[in-house]
Amino acid sequence: MMREPVKNPGKQPKNGAEAVLLGLKRSGVNYLFANAGTDFPPIIEALAALGPDEIPEPVTVPHETAGVAMAHGYYLVTGKAQAVMVHVNVGLANSVMGMINAASDNVPVIVLSGRTPITERGRPGSRITPIQYGQEMYDQTAMIGEITKFYYEMRYPEQGEPLVARAAALAMSEPRGPVYLSLPREPLMEDIAPSADFSVPANPPATAPRPDPDAIATAATWLAGARHPLILCQRSDTQGLLAERLSALCNRHGIGVVEPFTIRNVMASDDPMFLGYDPRGPMAAADVVLVLDSGVPWIEALHRPGPDVRVIHVGPDPLFQRMPVRGYQADLVITSDATAAIVALDAALDAAMPASDERAEKRRIAAGTLSETRRTSAKAAAVSGCASPMSAEWMSLCLSEALDERAVVFGELGVVPGAMTLKGPNRMFNNPHSGGLGWALPAALGAQLADRERLVVACIGDGSYIFANPVACHQIAEALDLPILVMIKNNGLWNAVRRSVVNAYPKGAAARANTMPLTSLEPAPDYLQVAAASRAYTERVEHGRDLPAALERAIKVIRTERRQAVLDLRIAVSDSH
Known part of the structure; x- marks a missing residue:
């Protein structure tokens, strides 16, 4: 209005x-x-x-x-x-x-x-x-x-x-x-003259774009006729409306959802239509793919769809104009607010293929089976990482089980989403694809300022912790009474850089070296002393079996003493994340 x-x-x-x-x-x-x-x-x-x-x-x-x-x-x-x-x-x-x-x-x-x-x-x-x-x-x-x-x-x-x-x-x-x-x-x-007319016109934001009905009808026809339709998404709106509407559409019509390279989680982990975070298997089987407001829906060199697959892109800026090079296949492009497009598409699908349709039921069963298998496999893999050093999957599973219904996690080269049970949308925020490190710790402080009663966690790599200007961040936390939980995933090196070199030169000299050049963070500083300088609760965890109890102690300090808590965790080096 x-x-x-x-x-x-x-x-x-x-x-x-x-x-x-x-x-x-x-x-x-x-x-x-x-x-x-x-x-x-x-x-x-x-x-x-x-x-x-x-x-x-x-x-x-x-x-x-x-x-x-x-x-x-x-x-x-x-x-x-x-x-x-x-x-x-x-x-x-x-x-x-x-x-x-x-x-x-x-x-x-x-x-x-x-x-x-x-x-x-x-x-x-x-x-x-x-x-x-x-x-x-x-x-x-x-x-x-x-x-x-x-x-x-x-x-x-x-x-x-x-x-x-x-x-x-x-x-x-x-x-x-x-x-x-x-x-x-x-x-x-400079002074403003007291007699000046200071009328200021209203200047509200522009209304969100709405989808073209003909384009929605075409998309619905393609999805209804597909044997293995797939939706890819990377971020929810801040109110979680997209997640609610998307889950309803997918469960009615049997359409699986993958969140590749997720930024703000959309689907609850136990949603039967949620197929996880790896696009490889679902993309290989898909015949129609809907890309929902996702700047990087897949990696062209790894997951590119086949020539017979139809691809639909939807979003406020579906072609992502700010990206100079972005060559993804696009058979239909719809400019629209993502939630508005899903609402319109749901109605069009109801007409094209009612939820009682046998095709929809078969797709629901297939997607549900894949979803359950994924969750079972992910948990087993995480449990196997309870060791010294512990795996990032085990760390993520333990953190997930310690969180309450409203808790949020800011991850920066930290958590493994597939090992977690996220209870709804906007429970996990990952660093943007721009990769400017040092983001998650102060972003968590901003979230805690917005809601002082919510448990807010920053789970970050040791290199990211250094980038975050931790002296400044811990001072802010103490000065503003922002009792966040910080988990430092400490593996002693720039593992993202190491993985990149290994992937590019798997048999190269750097991969064979005892210490790869430009990747080591040893000798590591005592990060806990940095946090302790601002009176944070601190604890070092060397073995995975000790993490659940350490999390319980840290969260108790946050709840009862209203004090920030920092855990330094010994984490195994991984070739996958």
């Missing part, structure tokens, strides 16, 4: 900085994650001058990548975009990796940065320190132009709220993603 323009809503800002902060709050932003610099005086003064109900709550974040990841994690569990403010070009440079991750995952984050003063004298905010010369750039926004949906530099103080409102609306419009505003000190400090 369209909103009427807002005439002088609430307090009228005195200057550009107040206009920015009031605009953020009026755009639905609850938190401003900030890493301050010498360009921040007008923002800090405005934070102190305005009432706490009029502005986002400021959160001091001692590293920029942590701030962006916290906003990312907050969105994943709430569906609400938050704001991050960093210091001129150097702070923006530190935040770029987080923005790359947000862009890859279509996560809306409103990123603001200062800009070194433009003028040398004569105006409020003109330069007064040497670094304000050294931090000047010809085009500061060039660092993030390719990865943001919108970027602009504020010129006048009265632009503060309209620019913020536009940026927020674009960030939340499909396909969603990060936006950026550059804020020089001069317009932030």
Whole structure:
């Protein structure tokens, strides 16, 4: 529904900085994650001058990548975009990796940065320190132009709220993603004339795209006539509506679902139509494949469908325009919100093939058998990894059994999804395919901030833990009373790099070497001492049999003492993950 323009809503800002902060709050932003610099005086003064109900709550974040990841994690569990403010070009440079991750995952984050003063004298905010010369750039926004949906530099103080409102609306419009505003000190400090007309028009996000009925009818005909239809998906919406609708469609019509390279889990692990996370077997048998809002549905060199297979792509940006090279087969492409497309497709399938149809029943039985076999096999494989060092599958199984109904896990080269029993959608968030490491730990902090009573877990590799700026993250956890559980999957090396080399040169010199070049993290630091410096509960687990009890102790500390807990786990090196 369209909103009427807002005439002088609430307090009228005195200057550009107040206009920015009031605009953020009026755009639905609850938190401003900030890493301050010498360009921040007008923002800090405005934070102190305005009432706490009029502005986002400021959160001091001692590293920029942590701030962006916290906003990312907050969105994943709430569906609400938050704001991050960093210091001129150097702070923006530190935040770029987080923005790359947000862009890859279509996560809306409103990123603001200062800009070194433009003028040398004569105006409020003109330069007064040497670094304000050294931090000047010809085009500061060039660092993030390719990865943001919108970027602009504020010129006048009265632009503060309209620019913020536009940026927020674009960030939340499909396909969603990060936006950026550059804020020089001069317009932030300049006064707005009291007599100025401060009407700010409503600026809601655009409505989500709806599917073309004829295209849906074609897709339904293909799926209804298929012997082995298959749906591939990688992420759920933040409210879990897609998962609910998808499960209903698939169980009625006997269509199996695989989540290859999952980012935000969609299906419950025990759903009879859920076939797991490996596309190889289901893809080999499929004759019609529906790719649902998935940027990387399969690896062309490994899983490419045969020439007789029909492939349908559906999503808000079904061709993923931001990817320069993406050559997947596409016989039908439908631009649509994923949930809206599934609702429409379900209705069309009911007409083309009622749930009572014998074909649907045969497909339900076949998919259910595959699903049950997968779960039984995965659990057996995980149990066999209870050793010293333990397998990542055993670690994932133990973690899964320790989680309650509402717990969420942020994984970064950590958990093995197939070994877990996920009770519904959005229980597991994996690092985006952009691969900017150091994401999961601060993203978990953002999720914990959004819901302080929920158990939030970050399960990460030892290399990822180093990338996360753990000193900053543990300080944030203690300062904000965010008692997350951190599990460090410690195998002493960059295993993703090692696997990549072995796959490329299986009989090469590097694969035969006792220590592969550029992969070892030995001698390893004592990660637990890093966490203990911020008064975290810490424990080292060497044998798999001790993990269930260690998890129980850590979760008890979180629940009763409201204190962060960190487990350092000795994990076996794996060639598969």
